[in-house]
Amino acid sequence: MQPVDPNWRTSSYTGTENCVEVADNNLQRVMVRDTKSRGQILAVRRDTWMAFVEYAKRA
Numbered sequence: 735m736q737p738v739d740p741n742w743r744t745s746s747y748t749g750t751e752n753c754v755e756v757a758d759n760n761l762q763r764v765m766v767r768d769t770k771s772r773g774q775i776l777a778v779r780r781d782t783w784m785a786f787v788e789y790a791k792r793a
Contacts, residue, residue, distance in 0.1 A: 738759055738760045738761075740757030740759065740760070740765055741757055741758075741759040742755040742756070742757050742767070743755060743756060743757070744756075744769065752769075752770075753768075753769045754766055754767065754768055754769065755767050755768075755769055755772075758780075758783070761780070762779070762780065763777045763778060763779055763780060764777070764778055764779075764780055764783035765777045766778070
């Protein structure tokens with residue numbers, strides 16, 4: 735399997751400040767980073783990310 739370059743994107747619901755970027759084009763993990771500090775990346779398994787998203791939708 736070839737490595738996948740992250741396809742970073744932000745939500746259309748956020749402004750230009752205080753946002754996070756998400757790269758979910760990798761089949762094994764989802765990466766999250768702060769738009770103001772792009773050097774630090776949090777990588778989580780896809781199933782963990784999906785559980786977080788579902789929880790956030792209900793909150």
